[in-house]
Amino acid sequence: MSYPKRLALAVLSAATLMTILDGSIVTVALPEIQRDLGFTAAGLSWVVNGYLIAFGGLLLLAGRLGDLLGRRSMFLLGNAVFTVASLVAGAATGPALLIVARFLQGVGSAFASAVALGILVTLFTEAGERKVAIGVFSFTGAAGAALGQVLGGVLTDAFGWHWIFFINIPIGLATLALAVKVLPADRGTTRAGKADVPGAALVTAGLMLGIYTIVGVEQHGWLAGRTLGLGAVSLALLIAFAVRQNLVRDPLLPPRIFGSRSVSGANAVQMLTVSAMFAFQILVALYMQRVLGYNALQTGLALLPAAAAIGGVSLFVSARLNTRFGERAVLLAGLTLLLGAMLWLTRLPVHASYLTDLLPMMVLIAGFGLVLPALTALGMSGADAGDAGLVSGLFNTTQQIGMALGVAVLSTLAAARTATLLTTGAPAAEALTGGFRLAFGIAAGLLVAALLVAYTVLRPATNAAPVPGPAPVP
Known part of the structure; x- marks a missing residue:
């Protein structure tokens, strides 16, 4: 891989890392933000939801606009909006301004993230290089959520909540400066007026x-x-x-896109898998804090082995396994490991030992480091060069929808089970644990469904067939 390509990959990965971190880094700072800015309990949720709604809602549109107007231009615009919005968020002195800034951060993240994968697959055309690039790109996404909780706790405790946003500014400026130099310019596939x-x-x-x-x-x-x-x-x-x-x-979204089994299957598997992974990303953290009594920093540090395992596998192992055995086989193996992790979590006790009850599960979670690169490769393998931005936006959209569904379904079921146990006289810790166990069991069911879709839809013979591209524009 040449030096300019490495720089381009670093730029794309850094932008993705900012996006992922910003979705999780704010969670541990919410109590301090509420005290400092005077948020109501209902209003505080919009610090998270404002970002998620703008991000998830605009991904598909941003991906298609990248194909029409140029993916590099869309990437630069997204990073610029995100960086400015981060400055406004960090300097916010009231609830309304922070919520507006978070919404704008979501807009910027959508513009940049929607086209990042499209730029990557058109830049890395050689099969071996593409597998390595996807592994590195996936590493930043897979490890970013867990790192966000740790970094959020450290920055909030050391410097205050403002710095969870200010930290994006130097990263964003450096990303913009390098992107102008190393990302290839593209003219887009058609005129804006035909959108x-x-x-x-x-x-x-x-x-x-x-x-x-x-x-x-x-x-x-x-x-x-x-x-x-x-x-x-x-x-x-x-x-x-x-x-x-x-x-x-x-x-905007040509129906022929879904004629590719790799595109349709990979997006379906991703939605199911991301919904299930919410049980690990959020519910395990809640279990540590509300049942075991960990504070925010202790929880983040306790989750570091999972982040390290996911990151190490996606960065150093996934590309080699994908080359040797094929993405479909690696995907099935990774989903099986994640299923084992969710089943392990269904037996969590009220008084758990970190070494014997939690750490083994985090080794199995390394399967996500196999799943994400394989899914990314399969999902993008069905994209013609003219549709790469659109397919990238679609892939990110199903990820965000899966996350939102996971939050809604699993947290609601866990809360309902906890409430039922409390009415029967169960102690609070036991009731909470019972609710979490149910959610982990539902997550295991989602992973079984993901395995079935991956096995039946993502057939090896059809993975490499791209979607026919749009007709040339005169």
């Missing part, structure tokens, strides 16, 4: 409203009028978008 603007409005509104509905489930419930009403409107918008894509000449 499907009504379709873009439908899918963006549908996704944003859908994610907004999902993140509110824990507070309002699945059967509340608000949830059912907003969910119905979101579904109607997305159905209208799907119908339109079959009728217009230049669709």
